Every structure is written in structure tokens, then in C-alpha cells.
Amino acid sequence: MECVVPSEKTTNAGLPLRPIEPDFVPTLRGVLEKRALAERIAGDAIGQGVTDIVFVGCGGSYSSSIHAATFLEARSTKLTIRNINAAEFQALPPARLGPKMLVVASSHSGGTPETVAAAKFARERGARLVAVSRDDDNPLVGASHYSLSYGSERTVTSAKQMLLAQLSHALLEETGERLDPATRAALEALPTALLEAQEQADPRLAEIARRLTAERPTYVVSSGPTMGAAFSLSLCYFMEMQWMNASNIDAGDYLHGPFEMLTENASLIVFQGEDATRPLTERVVKFAERHGTHVFVIDSRDLPLTGVPEHLRGDVSAVALGVLGTRLADHREAATGHSLDERRYMHKVEY
Amino acid sequence: MECVVPSEKTTNAGLPLRPIEPDFVPTLRGVLEKRALAERIAGDAIGQGVTDIVFVGCGGSYSSSIHAATFLEARSTKLTIRNINAAEFQALPPARLGPKMLVVASSHSGGTPETVAAAKFARERGARLVAVSRDDDNPLVGASHYSLSYGSERTVTSAKQMLLAQLSHALLEETGERLDPATRAALEALPTALLEAQEQADPRLAEIARRLTAERPTYVVSSGPTMGAAFSLSLCYFMEMQWMNASNIDAGDYLHGPFEMLTENASLIVFQGEDATRPLTERVVKFAERHGTHVFVIDSRDLPLTGVPEHLRGDVSAVALGVLGTRLADHREAATGHSLDERRYMHKVEY
Numbered sequence: 001m002e003c004v005v006p007s008e009k010t011t012n013a014g015l016p017l018r019p020i021e022p023d024f025v026p027t028l029r030g031v032l033e034k035r036a037l038a039e040r041i042a043g044d045a046i047g048q049g050v051t052d053i054v055f056v057g058c059g060g061s062y063s064s065s066i067h068a069a070t071f072l073e074a075r076s077t078k079l080t081i082r083n084i085n086a087a088e089f090q091a092l093p094p095a096r097l098g099p100k101m102l103v104v105a106s107s108h109s110g111g112t113p114e115t116v117a118a119a120k121f122a123r124e125r126g127a128r129l130v131a132v133s134r135d136d137d138n139p140l141v142g143a144s145h146y147s148l149s150y151g152s153e154r155t156v157t158s159a160k161q162m163l164l165a166q167l168s169h170a171l172l173e174e175t176g177e178r179l180d181p182a183t184r185a186a187l188e189a190l191p192t193a194l195l196e197a198q199e200q201a202d203p204r205l206a207e208i209a210r211r212l213t214a215e216r217p218t219y220v221v222s223s224g225p226t227m228g229a230a231f232s233l234s235l236c237y238f239m240e241m242q243w244m245n246a247s248n249i250d251a252g253d254y255l256h257g258p259f260e261m262l263t264e265n266a267s268l269i270v271f272q273g274e275d276a277t278r279p280l281t282e283r284v285v286k287f288a289e290r291h292g293t294h295v296f297v298i299d300s301r302d303l304p305l306t307g308v309p310e311h312l313r314g315d316v317s318a319v320a321l322g323v324l325g326t327r328l329a330d331h332r333e334a335a336t337g338h339s340l341d342e343r344r345y346m347h348k349v350e351y
Numbered sequence: 352m353e354c355v356v357p358s359e360k361t362t363n364a365g366l367p368l369r370p371i372e373p374d375f376v377p378t379l380r381g382v383l384e385k386r387a388l389a390e391r392i393a394g395d396a397i398g399q400g401v402t403d404i405v406f407v408g409c410g411g412s413y414s415s416s417i418h419a420a421t422f423l424e425a426r427s428t429k430l431t432i433r434n435i436n437a438a439e440f441q442a443l444p445p446a447r448l449g450p451k452m453l454v455v456a457s458s459h460s461g462g463t464p465e466t467v468a469a470a471k472f473a474r475e476r477g478a479r480l481v482a483v484s485r486d487d488d489n490p491l492v493g494a495s496h497y498s499l500s501y502g503s504e505r506t507v508t509s510a511k512q513m514l515l516a517q518l519s520h521a522l523l524e525e526t527g528e529r530l531d532p533a534t535r536a537a538l539e540a541l542p543t544a545l546l547e548a549q550e551q552a553d554p555r556l557a558e559i560a561r562r563l564t565a566e567r568p569t570y571v572v573s574s575g576p577t578m579g580a581a582f583s584l585s586l587c588y589f590m591e592m593q594w595m596n597a598s599n600i601d602a603g604d605y606l607h608g609p610f611e612m613l614t615e616n617a618s619l620i621v622f623q624g625e626d627a628t629r630p631l632t633e634r635v636v637k638f639a640e641r642h643g644t645h646v647f648v649i650d651s652r653d654l655p656l657t658g659v660p661e662h663l664r665g666d667v668s669a670v671a672l673g674v675l676g677t678r679l680a681d682h683r684e685a686a687t688g689h690s691l692d693e694r695r696y697m698h699k700v701e702y
Contacts (some may be wrong), residue, residue, distance in 0.1 A: 059607025070443065073433075077446045080431040082424075085603035091628040092421065092575050095428045095528075114603065177446075217568050217596040224443050235600070240608035245568040245617060247598030249586070252436035252465065255702050256410025257591035260695050266596060277442040287702045344611050351606050351638045 017206070017334040020198050020327070027155040028191035031162045034148055035170075038163070041146050042170035045102045045128055052096050053079050053171065054127075055164070056086040056118050057106035060236040061132075064106055064157050066228030067318045068164035074276075078175045086118040099126035104164065107131075108156050110138025119143040130167070132160055157232060157326060158194060161319045162187065182309040186316055189307025197303045197320050198327045205324065208269070208296045209331035216294060217245040218267040221254050221284050224277030225318035229325045233269070237329035241340040251280035259287065267294040271321045274300050275314035298324055368557070368685040371549050371678070378506040379542035382513045385499055386521075389514070392497050393521035396453045396479055403447050404430050404522065405478075406515070407437040407469050408457035411587040412483075415457060415508050417579030418669045419515035425627075429526045437469040450477035455515065458482075459507050461489025470494040481518070483511055508583060508677060509545060512670045513538065533660040537667055540658025548654045548671050549678045556675065559620070559647045560682035567645060568596040569618040572605050572635050575628030576669035580676045584620070588680035592691040602631035610638065618645040622672045625651050626665035649675055 021027075053072060055065035062085050069083035082094065086105065094101075103122040107115040110133035120143045123129050131144035134151065141147040148167065150159035165187060172179050212218055218238055222230035230248035238246035249258050251270075262268060268288055272281040288295045300317035308316055333340045345351060372378075404423060406416035413436050420434035433445065437456065445452075454473040458466040461484035471494045474480050482495035485502065492498040499518065501510035516538060523530050563569055569589055573581035581599035589597035600609050602621075613619060619639055623632040639646045651668035659667055684691045696702060 059604050062604060073445050074443050075446050080447075085601050087603035087631050088575060088601065088628060091631060092425050092626065094424050095426050096431075112607075224439060235604065236608045240611045243611060243614075245596065245612060247600075249598075250436050250439065252438035253410050253413060253586065256463075257587045257697075259702070260591045260594060260697065261596060262696070263594075275443065277439060280438050280442060283702070287696075291696065291700070345613070345638075345642065346608075346611065349642070351610070351634070 013337040014334050015337050015339065018330045020195065021154045023152050024155050025191045025195055027150055027152040027159050028162060028194065031150050031159050031166070032188060032191070034163060035166055037146070037148065038166040039170045041130055041167060042174040046171070046174040048099070048128065050100055050102045050128060051079060052094070052101040053081050053104065054089070054094065054101055055083040055104045055106070056089045056115060058086050058112055058114050060157065060232045061106040061108065061112065061115065061160070062086070063228040063231035064160040065104065065164060066231065067161050067225040068168045070225040071165065071315065072168045072171065075172055075177055076175065077177065079171065086112070086115040090114070090118045090121050093125070097122060097125050097127060101127040102130065103127045104130045104132060104167065105140060105144065106160055107133050107140050109134060110140035112140070116140050116143055132163055158319055158323050161322060162190060165319070180312060182312055183315065186308045186312040189305070190316060190319065193305045193307055194320060194323045196306060198323060200303065201324050201327065205328045205331045206334070209328060209335040211294065211296070212244070212267050212332065214242070214244050214336070216265055216267050217247070218269060219258065219261070220246065220248045220269045220271065221251050221281065222248070222271035222273070223251040223280040224273065224275050226271045226273040226321050229271050229318060229322040232322065233325035233328065237325065237332070240346065241329060242332050242336065242338055251277070251284045254284050255287065262288055262292045264293040267296065268292055269296045269298065271325070272297055272299040272301070273314065273317035273321055275317060364688040365685050366688050366690065369681045371546065372505045374503050375506050376542045376546055378501055378503040378510050379513060379545065382501050382510050382517070383539060383542070385514060386517055388497070388499065389517040390521045392481055392518060393525040397522070397525040399450070399479065401451055401453045401479060402430060403445070403452040404432050404455065405440070405445065405452055406434040406455045406457070407440045407466060409437050409463055409465050411508065411583045412457040412459065412463065412466065412511070413437070414579040414582035415511040416455065416515060417582065418512050418576040419519045421576040422516065422666065423519045423522065426523055426528055427526065428528065430522065437463070437466040441465070441469040441472045444476070448473060448476050448478060452478040453481065454478045455481045455483060455518065456491060456495065457511055458484050458491050460485060461491035463491070467491050467494055483514055509670055509674050512673060513541060516670070531663060533663055534666065537659045537663040540656070541667060541670065544656045544658055545671060545674045547657060549674060551654065552675050552678065556679045556682045557685070560679060560686040562645065562647070563595070563618050563683065565593070565595050565687070567616055567618045568598070569620060570609065570612070571597065571599045571620045571622065572602050572632065573599070573622035573624070574602040574631040575624065575626050577622045577624040577672050580622050580669060580673040583673065584676035584679065588676065588683070591697065592680060593683050593687065593689055602628070602635045605635050606638065613639055613643045615644040618647065619643055620647045620649065622676070623648055623650040623652070624665065624668035624672055626668060
């Protein structure tokens with residue numbers, strides 16, 4: 001049934017497009033300098049007999065660990081890997097929680113109550129704790145053995161992902177897994193490659209932002225390591241910061257039910273990465289482009305990713321697509337005039 | 352912005368409410384008779400050195416394993432547990448895939464191409480395979496070492512969940528974990544307790560079905576083992592079978608962004624179970640009842656669950672809520688006149 005709506009009030013009162021964060025490249029370069037710390041954390045952990053790696057966080061901080069968790073699980077024969085919402089983790093912890101577990105807890109402010117509580121709880125049970133947050137002095141850091149910080153107020157998700165990628169690489173090396181020799185080069189190319197990606201994608205993202213509407217729910221489909229970008233775009237940027245109905249669906253599930261809602265009354269965004277799960281999103285895109293109306297494909301193949309070795313593009317495409325998701329939110333703010341900082345409830349009412 | 356819509360065409364042309372499936376109790380009783388087979392599978396697997404349990408499936412078959420995976424992860428110190436979409440599993444398999452992995456593959460028909468392919472792929476890599484499907488003669492069974500079947504066309508999710516619960520119990524016993532002595536009694540109470548639950552909940556579910564609308568997206572929030580019920584209600588019953596915009600969100604993430612869309616333009620269903628994650632949904636309910644308009648709480652505490660020992664209600668509440676989700680779909684069909692069997696694309700076009 002077509003939903004008849006008044007024309008969107010905000011379209012004629014947009015906001016200026018935010019500039020790409022001036023601290024973007026310096027922040028990510030700073031993250032690369034945490035390599036030695038990541039190696040020390042991994043060395044200590046494996047030396048102390050750690051066998052289980054659990055990432056915890058809430059909302060966007062949960063989603064920012066999906067890339068690392070997926071990367072590790074596909075490569076580590078010796079470690080078990082999980083990514084769990086922090087409140088879920090504390091309420092129903094894995095039975096393996098104990099001294100053999102390294103818990104990597106993420107919270108931008110370092111003050112997210114559930115994540116701080118989960119860190120304290122895990123530490124009491126003997127786990128090793130790593131805080132991933134903005135700075136080195138906050139409650140989460142206080143509850144942890146190590147602090148991996150990125151020092152930026154706005155370059156957050158990509159910074160966390162690169163910190164966790166670095167930690168993942170160190171854990172793999174420490175446990176004797178084969179790591180492609182160019183892995184480090186791919187990571188070091190990212191600060192400028194991701195800046196370039198945003199500049200190049202800006203016109204396309206502006207167009208997508210204009211063609212989305214608050215009246216149509218927006219489904220964000222992706223796969224594998226890029227599910228983090230799909231989660232944060234739908235739940236954080238669209239629902240929280242743009243008051244749009246939205247959700248994320250794994251490409252492997254999309255054609256088993258949800259595709260029935262591919263109609264003129266909903267928008268579909270597909271994040272298409274270059275890792276081994278790409279065939280899943282390709283199949284969705286093929287179907288959606290044949291039958292859908294408001295279908296928007298954001299494909300990392302369109303990005304040069306200068307400096308990233310061709311055979312390792314799949315290792316970093318999820319980070320690149322995450323950055324484009326963040327940038328799409330900027331464009332949506334510009335198109336609608338709805339500030340990304342406006343909230344109904346968050347930090348305004350008790351919950 | 353209020354979405355002005357014509358009155359729903361289908362509300363005045365409902366369908367008769369389907370009866371509760373006549374095969375409901377016999378099917379679940381039949382499942383209980385698979386106990387010896389579950390014990391044999393577990394005994395063989397652990398005897399052969401299995402350390403990793405991976406559940407695979409697509410869509411509703413993926414979600415029907417969430418209960419067992421959550422149950423096992425919280426109790427097993429010796430096994431690693433994962434639940435992965437079958438296409439994701441084959442595209443980017445866990446590095447641990449090999450002879451020490453037991454892959455439990457679910458597909459109602461036993462013919463889901465991605466799940467059959469994942470089973471064959473895992474078996475080639477040395478894994479032990481268990482098929483969970485309707486019958487004992489289908490492609491998935493052909494690719495597997497064992498077949499756990501439930502023999503019903505319509506009593507599906509609860510049957511799968513009970514088969515997997517039984518297998519989980521056997522795996523825990525086989526690996527020497529403590530299992531509450533009343534665990535079996537709780538399972539044996541379910542066939543009649545779940546029938547009773549549906550009969551008792553029918554009036555309330557009918558009311559919820561009438562108050563949902565296709566114009567408002569419906570968010571289904573839950574936690575822990577009950578996320579399976581939230582997944583299947585939103586993606587299978589609402590999106591696929593009722594053409595409603597819907598999604599599922601973990602209660603631990605809900606207050607970190609998505610709650611900003613708790614408005615008069617969306618519906619919220621909270622599945623509230625009695626496992627250790629209940630505080631997460633209680634917090635959401637408290638917030639939503641204060642600020643929301645179309646908020647519907649489905650709480651297993653309202654069910655007698657006759658015969659289930661009080662202290663084990665949390666082990667089975669997710670199964671009970673899953674059954675109520677299925678029954679809610681029946682009521683929604685009755686209220687809208689939109690047959691649960693109608694499809695736009697599934698099995699009608701190429702994809």
C-alpha cells in the first residue's frame with residue numbers, strides 16, 4: 001500500500017555539509033603508532049595462556065568490533081573469538097570466562113555504564129582487560145590492564161577498527177598463524193586512502209542522501225566483516241541521529257524472507273565489500289536491481305584505496321565502507337537539516 | 352512526521368484464525384523420543400575429539416539455533432559454540448573447521464541450497480555433520496552423518512529448538528559439565544505446556560495483532576536465547592509472510608541508539624524471557640512504557656508452563672516465546688486477511 005505523506009518539511013532547510021574531519025588522517029596515523037602496544041598486549045596475553053578473545057561493547061561500539069572478530073575467526077585455529085554486547089556478556093557470560101580470556105572492551109567515552117560494569121565483572125573473574133576508547137583516563141581504562149586510545153572526538157569507528165585490526169594481527173603472529181607479509185602495508189595505506197575514499201565518494205553519497213526519505217524504512221544489507229558498517233549506519237546514524245526507521249540484515253538471510261519487503265515503500269542500501277563474502281551481497285544486488293526501486297549499492301570496488309595491495313583489499317574494505325557510512329550520515333544531515341547531534345531521549349531522560 | 356495513510360484495506364476482510372496445529376503435541380512428543388539418537392551423536396562426537404560446535408542455517412533456520420547456542424555457550428567450558436548463517440559459513444569459514452568440528456545444519460525442507468552446500472563443504476573439510484530437518488530423506492540428510500527430524504510441516508521452530516536442546520544437554524553431559532537434574536523434566540513438560548501457553552495467550556495475541564499496522568514499522572526487541580524468537584517474528588513472520596516493515600534489536604543495544612525511534616509512528620514488541628538476560632528487557636520495557644505509544648510486551652512470566660520446575664523456567668522461556676511469536680503470526684493473518692502463504696518473490700522468481 002502506498003504511504004501518502006506530506007512532502008518532507010526539512011528538505012528545503014538543509015544544513016551545510018560538514019567538512020571531512022580535519023583530524024581524520026592524524027588520528028589514524030596516531031593509531032598506527034600503537035602497534036608496539038598492541039604487540040605487547042598480544043605477547044602478554046598469549047604468554048599468560050589466553051585462548052579466548054571476547055570483544056564487548058554496546059551499540060556502535062559493539063559493531064566496531066565485528067570487523068576484527070570476523071577477521072580473527074577466519075584465521076585463528078588456536079583462539080576462540082566472540083563479539084558480544086556488553087550487557088549480554090555480563091548477564092549471561094560465556095562459561096569460558098576466566099584467566100584464559102582476553103576481553104577487549106570498547107566505549108568511545110570510556111564511561112558507558114554497561115561496558116565498564118562488564119569490564120569490572122570480567123576482571124574479577126580473572127580475565128585480562130583491554131580498554132578501547134577516546135583517551136587514557138576514564139572509568140573503562142581504570143577497570144582495564146591496557147588502554148588502546150585514539151584521541152579523537154569524531155574519528156571514532158575507523159580508529160577503533162584499525163586499533164583492533166592491529167591487535168588482531170599481533171594475536172595471530174603471537175600464536176604462530178601465517179599473516180600475509182603485506183598486511184602492515186595495507187594498514188599503513190589507510191589514513192590517506194580512506195580520506196581519498198571520502199572525497200571521491202562525496203558526490204555519490206550526497207545523491208543517496210537526497211534520495212533516501214524518512215517516510216520509507218531503510219534496510220541496510222551487507223555480509224561478513226562489513227556487517228559492522230551496516231549495523232552502525234542503520235542503528236546509530238539513521239535511527240539514533242536521523243530519526244529514520246532502519247535496520248540491518250545479513251545478505252545470507254536477506255533472500256530467505258526479508259526480500260519480500262523490497263517494494264517502492266522501502267529503501268535498500270547494500271554495502272558491498274571485497275572479502276570472501278562478496279558473493280552474498282552480489283546475489284542480493286543482482287536480485288534487488290532487477291526488482292527494486294530505491295536500491296543503493298555502495299561498493300568498495302569503486303574506491304582506489306591507493307597503497308593497499310590488490311590482494312589485501314578484502315582485509316580493509318569493511319573499514320572503508322564504514323567510513324563511507326559515517327560520511328553518508330554527514331550528507332543526510334546536510335540534506336535534511338536534522339542535526340546529527342539532536343536527540344529525543346539519549347542523555348536527556350532517565351533510562 | 353505523521354504518516355497519513357488510507358485506512359488499511361485488509362482489516363475488514365480478515366481470515367478465520369487458524370486452529371493451533373493438531374500435530375503440535377504429537378510432534379513435540381516425537382521429538383522427545385529422539386533423546387537416544389541425540390546422546391549417540393554427542394557420544395560419537397566427543398569420543399572422536401570434537402571441540403567446536405557450529406550451528407548453520409539460513410533465515411528462520413539460523414534463528415532456531417540461537418536458543419541452543421546461547422544455552423551451550425553459557426554452560427560449556429570445554430566446547431566452543433557458534434551460530435552462523437550457512438552462506439556466511441561457506442564463504443568465510445572459521446579457521447577451526449576440520450575434524451574437531453560438529454556442524455549442526457538446519458533446514459526445514461532439507462533442500463535449502465546454501466545449507467546443503469555448507470554441509471557438503473564442511474564434511475569435505477572433515478567435520479561431523481548433523482542434519483536437522485522435517486524428514487530423514489532429503490539432500491541435507493544425504494550430506495550428513497546423522498539426521499534429527501521432527502516430521503511435521505507446521506510445527507517447526509519449537510520442534511527444532513527442542514531437538515537442539517536435547518543435543519545440547521547430551522553434549523554437556525558427555526563433556527562432564529553439571530546439568531541440573533530436573534533439565535529433562537522441564538523438556539518433557541513442554542509439549543502440553545506450550546499448547547496451554549498458546550491457548551492462554553490467544554486473546555492477548557489477537558489484541559496485539561489487531562493493534563499492529565502495516566503502516567508502522569515494528570521493532571522486536573529481546574535478549575539472550577530469545578533473540579531467535581525476535582529474529583523469526585520480525586524477518587520471517589512480519590517481513591516475509593505479512594509484508595510488514597520490521598526488524599529485531601538486542602535489548603542491550605536498544606538504549607544505545609535505536610530507542611530514538613520509539614515514537615507514535617512505530618510499534619515495539621518486547622519478548623521478555625526468564626533467563627539471566629531478563630534485566631535487559633525489563634529495562635527496555637520500563638523505558639518504553641513511560642515514553643512509547645504502541646508498545647506490546649509478551650512476557651513468559653504470564654504463562655503457567657505447567658510441569659516446568661520453577662528454577663528452570665529460564666531454560667525454556669525462549670522456546671515458549673517462540674511459539675507465541677508463531678501464534679501471533681496466525682492472529683495477524685486473521686486480522687489482516689493477508690495469507691501467511693502469500694509471496695511476492697520467494698519460490699516465484701529467480702534469485
